[in-house]
Amino acid sequence: MIKISNLTKQFNSHKSLNNVNIEFQKNDHIALMGPNGAGKTTLIRSIMGYYHPTSGEILINGKDPIKNRTEVLKIISFVPQLPPPIKLNLDELIKYIERSSNVNKELILHYANEMKLDIKSNLYKSFFKLSGGMKQKMLIAISLARKSDIIIYDEPTANLDPKARDDFYRLLKEDKNEKISLFVTHRLEEVKKIVNRQVYMDLGEIVINKKIKEIL
Ligand SMILES: Nc1ncnc2c1ncn2[C@@H]1O[C@H](COP(=O)(O)OP(=O)(O)OP(=O)(O)O)[C@@H](O)[C@H]1O
Numbered sequence: 001m002i003k004i005s006n007l008t009k010q011f012n013s014h015k016s017l018n019n020v021n022i023e024f025q026k027n028d029h030i031a032l033m034g035p036n037g038a039g040k041t042t043l044i045r046s047i048m049g050y051y052h053p054t055s056g057e058i059l060i061n062g063k064d065p066i067k068n069r070t071e072v073l074k075i076i077s078f079v080p081q082l083p084p085p086i087k088l089n090l091d092e093l094i095k096y097i098e099r100s101s102n103v104n105k106e107l108i109l110h111y112a113n114e115m116k117l118d119i120k121s122n123l124y125k126s127f128f129k130l131s132g133g134m135k136q137k138m139l140i141a142i143s144l145a146r147k148s149d150i151i152i153y154d155e156p157t158a159n160l161d162p163k164a165r166d167d168f169y170r171l172l173k174e175d176k177n178e179k180i181s182l183f184v185t186h187r188l189e190e191v192k193k194i195v196n197r198q199v200y201m202d203l204g205e206i207v208i209n210k211k212i213k214e215i216l
Contacts, residue, residue, distance in 0.1 A: 001023065001024065001025055001026070001059075001060075001061060001062075001180075002022075002023065002024040002047060002058070002059075002060055002150065002180060003023050003057075003058070003059045004020055004021060004022050004023070004043075004046075004047075004056070004057075004058050005021055005056055005057045005058075005059075006019055006020075006021060006055065006056035006057070007019070007020040007021070007043075007046065007053050007055075007056035007057070007058060008020075008053065008054045008055045008056055009039075009042050009046060009051055009053055009054050009204075010054040015054075015204050016039045016042040016204050017039050017042050017043060017046065017204045018039075018203070018204040018205050019056070019205070020039075020043065020056070020204070020205065020206055021206075022199065022206055022209060024180045024182070025180070026149075026178050026179065026180060027178060027179075027180075027196075028180050028181075028196065028197050029180075029181045029183075029194055029195045029196050029197065030180075030181070030182050030183065030195060030196075030197045030198070030199055031183050031185055031188055031191050031192075031195045031197070031198045031199070031212075032044070032182055032183065032184045032185070032199050032201070033184075033185060033186065033188065033198065033199065033200045033201070034200055034201035034202050034207075035202060038201040038202050038203065038204070039201050039203075039204040039205075040154075040184050040201055041154065041184070042204075043201070044078075044152050044154065044182065044184065046058055046065075047060065047065060047076075047152070048065060048072070048073065048076060048078060048152070049064075049065030049066045049069045049072055049073070052066060060072045060075070060076070060150070061075065061149070074101070075148055075149040075150055076148055076149075076150045076151070076152060077142070077143035077146045077148040077150070077151045077152070078143075078151075078152045078153075078154070079136070079139045079140060079143050079151075079152070079153045079154065079156045080139075080154050081154045081155040081156075081158060081184075083127075083132070083135040083136060083139055085128045086126075086127040086128055087126055087127070087128060088126065088127055089123065089124045089125055089126050089127070090119055090122055090123050090124070090125060090127065090138065091123045091124060093127055093138075094108055094109075094119075097142055097145075097146075101146055103142070103145050103146050103147075104145065107144075107145035108141050108142055108145040109141075110145070111140070111141035111142075111144045111145050111171065112137065112138065112141040114141075114167060114171055115137040115140055115141055115164060115167050115168065115171070116137070116163070116164065116167065117134055117137040117138060117141065122134070131159075132159035133159045133160050133161060133164060135159070136156060136157075136158075136159045136160055136164075137160070137164060139156075140156060140168055140171075144171055144172075144175060147177045147179075148179060149179055149180065150179060150180045150181075150182070151179060151180075151181045151182070152181075152182045152184075153181070153182070153183045153184065154184040155184055155185060155186070156168065156183075157190070165190070169190075169191075169193060169194055172194050173193065173194055181194075181195075183195060192212070195212065196211060196212060196213075197209075197210070197211050197212060198210055198212050
């Protein structure tokens, strides 16, 4: 469970988050929306313990994400909008994830295959030399294979072609692992088959927080 209480995050004099109160429970699949600068990224970074709150509290399964960062990050999978510049090749990356997160390598290969990412031909290529879409597919495959309690996707389909987008949404729909999934998106239409809740932010505040119709 994610419990956010009276969370304010201020950068200099600007409040990026202004007294945010919200809870997410298992089986909440949320479209996190709002205009540029609304505070969405600040909120997800705070959840992952990247930022110290100016005031207020965040608890992830009862744990503070700053004091218990390693523990909290073990149960969160995050796919950013811009993939990080990882120098490892795919073989090294998969082995690293296998060791550090106890993820089954076969499961990563399975999801990569489902995302139509040809791992075999790219096994010894550095992650950062893959195309934008290939990087995204790799990170998605890892995020699904980790079977985390919480998955956070920040505009994950920005670099994906339409077929890959369909594959991504199909895999999420088929994934029966109980979890919280949070999608930062500007297009509700695109995620409406996989979300059951909409949260809309503006000027650092939550202005809409509602259940939407059951997942189709
Ligand atoms: N590290 C930072 N230092 C200073 N200001 C920041 C920092 N991170 C975010 N902000 C400010 O906080 C506000 C919210 O930014 P944030 O990135 O959370 O918005 P967002 O909703 O994710 O926007 P977008 O849709 O453009 O990604 C903006 O005014 C931004 O300039």
